[in-house]
Amino acid sequence: MSDMSLATPRAYRRPSTRRIQVLALLTALVAGLILLTLSCGRGCLAPGDVFAALTGAPGADASFVVSELRLPRAVLGLVAGLSFGLGGVAFQVMLRNPLASPDIIGISASAGAAAVFAIVILSVDGWLVSLIAVVAGLGVALLIWTLSARRGAAGARLILIGIGISAMLDSITSYVLLEAPAWDRAEALRWLTGSLNGAQLTQAIPVAGALLIFGGLLAFTARDLEALRLGDDTAQALGVRADGTRLRVTLAAVGLVAIATAATGPIAFVAFLSGPIAARLLPGAKGLLLGAALVGAFLVIAGDFVGQFLLPARLPVGVVTGAVGAPFLLYLIIRANKNGGTL
Amino acid sequence: MTQHHRLETRELSAGYEKRVILEDVSLTIPAGKITAIVGGNASGKSTLLRTLARILQPKAGNVLLDGNSVHHMPSRKLAQVMGLLPQSPIAPEGITVADLVGRGRHPHQGVFSRWSREDDRAVFRALEATGTEELAERDLDTLSGGQRQRVWIAMALAQETDLLLLDEPTTFLDVAHQIEVLDLLVDLNTAQGTTIVMVLHDLNLAARYADHLIAVGGGGIRAEGAPQQVLTEELVQTVFGLSCRIVTDPVSHTPVMVPIGRHKAVEKHKDAAA
Known part of the structure; x- marks a missing residue:
């Protein structure tokens, strides 16, 4: 029994210091990580040299490495990680199931397959690739919704259908890559597990734009999304239109994940891992969206750094996050069997 | 404070x-009263x-x-006018009582508006009314x-609606807790004049606690009115197919x-034979 009984009204929702601390800590971690990836490769630069290189001060010899190689990589990792984290947690919260993340139910796979198809077969690039990826992502989301449409789409049915579709799309990706005339292994790996190799700042622009637009849409819908966690009936009793909210969240989350996937490939399990990690850091789940976005950025940048420099062979980021994510997936499935597992 | 709202249906057909x-x-639905919907x-x-x-x-x-x-x-x-407590509401994992009850404030807040003093007061009143303050x-x-x-009811109370609909609020509760919840709803009704509409499984509790009974069966309303008028042997026979x-x-x-079942009756009942 609790010994906290008070006779007068009090603040039931104090500005949560824990929430602010966790979000500040995550932001600091991501910022620190970016600084680390800018300064360090096989060897490390002094912070002053990094700053000089970034500002383009004359005579900075590290200029090429920092500005042309490391900065685009860090920026793309940041925006892609934020997008994967945000899109992933939006799906997981909306469907009330951590397994219902876009990289498990085939949304990432559809964006990846569409991007590969667009680049290899249609020979397009830039914005058009992003657009095709988003359209494919929305199409597959619609397909999964339709196939699993029975009262309450949150069920195991949706996830199993999504896994099936995901496998089909992955085989399309593999097929297109095999048919591609002159692709090297690194480029193929990007579309199979996700990679930041050869990152350019121009690639980060559509991803950043998507973050602004779809992230904004999610922020605007966050309160209604939060109400949806109480179930459709309760949400509707609280004045939330469940279907309209789901439509907005799906659009935003697919947009985020698909555009990031078109730039970096489907970086394995980042969308899936970010939400549950953030939920454990932020009990009661206020600030979950922002938390998951930051965790996503952390996972991508850290995974990329580990894959490049801390392992015996240079590996793309998706291999590292995949190695971390797979055991966690097993853990969640075992746990979900025990208690049905909401996020 | 509570306004009386008129809730009615006109030639309504409903289903899935x-x-x-x-x-x-x-x-x-009689305003300011407790209505129970019963049926098989x-x-x-x-x-x-x-x-x-x-x-x-x-x-x-x-x-x-x-x-x-x-x-x-x-x-x-x-x-802001009508609240609902569904039959099996879902709560996010790890949520605290105060946080959950605070969710009832949703329709009173804007998209980016902040938690207000009024929200605090509403949550306090809801916790106090349901005796869950010390669980906050x-x-x-x-x-x-x-x-x-009781916490779920507190959440519905924090919504501060003049009409409150509850779908089998006593399911899964033992008899003492059933009485506790129904007493609480009467408190709410008498203290604030809240119009209450609830689905109840137990005919006898419905007859005791409701001012107005609606008996549903055979695709429509079989009877409605004060429990004394509605709950008759004929009605139970029509609605439930049970002699009593x-x-x-x-x-x-x-x-x-x-x-009256097939067994255990001491006297002979004409109805049971029929």
Whole structure:
């Protein structure tokens, strides 16, 4: 029994210091990580040299490495990680199931397959690739919704259908890559597990734009999304239109994940891992969206750094996050069997 | 503080997908009173409540609140007047009691508006009314079934609506907790004049606690009115297909239904043979 009984009204929702601390800590971690990836490769630069290189001060010899190689990589990792984290947690919260993340139910796979198809077969690039990826992502989301449409789409049915579709799309990706005339292994790996190799700042622009637009849409819908966690009936009793909210969240989350996937490939399990990690850091789940976005950025940048420099062979980021994510997936499935597992 | 709102249905047909469960229902919920909807399994009592609460779209006809169709009102505006506690509500993992009850404030807040003093006061009143104030910091998962149900009711109370709809609020509770929850609803009704509409499984508790009974069966309303008029041997026979005797509750002087089965009856009952 609790010994906290008070006779007068009090603040039931104090500005949560824990929430602010966790979000500040995550932001600091991501910022620190970016600084680390800018300064360090096989060897490390002094912070002053990094700053000089970034500002383009004359005579900075590290200029090429920092500005042309490391900065685009860090920026793309940041925006892609934020997008994967945000899109992933939006799906997981909306469907009330951590397994219902876009990289498990085939949304990432559809964006990846569409991007590969667009680049290899249609020979397009830039914005058009992003657009095709988003359209494919929305199409597959619609397909999964339709196939699993029975009262309450949150069920195991949706996830199993999504896994099936995901496998089909992955085989399309593999097929297109095999048919591609002159692709090297690194480029193929990007579309199979996700990679930041050869990152350019121009690639980060559509991803950043998507973050602004779809992230904004999610922020605007966050309160209604939060109400949806109480179930459709309760949400509707609280004045939330469940279907309209789901439509907005799906659009935003697919947009985020698909555009990031078109730039970096489907970086394995980042969308899936970010939400549950953030939920454990932020009990009661206020600030979950922002938390998951930051965790996503952390996972991508850290995974990329580990894959490049801390392992015996240079590996793309998706291999590292995949190695971390797979055991966690097993853990969640075992746990979900025990208690049905909401996020 | 509480305003009396007029909730009624006009030639309402309701059901799920292609299946029509209730047809041509026209009724008025008495304002400021406690109404219980009773009926057999799958009789449509939940369907009626869920259509009143605009969770379900009507197949035909209207649900009117003060003359306006609830299915065409702005959701948020309606949510400030009418609340619903569904049969098995879902809570996010690890949520505290105060946080959950605070969710009831949703329709009173804007998209980016902040938690206000008024929200605090509403949550306090709701916790106090349900006797859950001392559980405020507890994790919902750690509470007993009875405590949890009181917390859910507190959430609905924090919404501060003049009408409160509840779908079987006593299911899964033992008899002591059932009485506790129903007493709480009477408190709320007498103290604040809240109009209460609930689906109840237990005929005798419905007859004791409701001012107005609605008996649902055979695709429509079989009877409605004061429990003394509605709860008769004939009605139980029509609605449930059960022979029974009606006696008077020595505690509340309300009708009590005593079933006659095939066994155990000491006297010979004409009805049982029929």
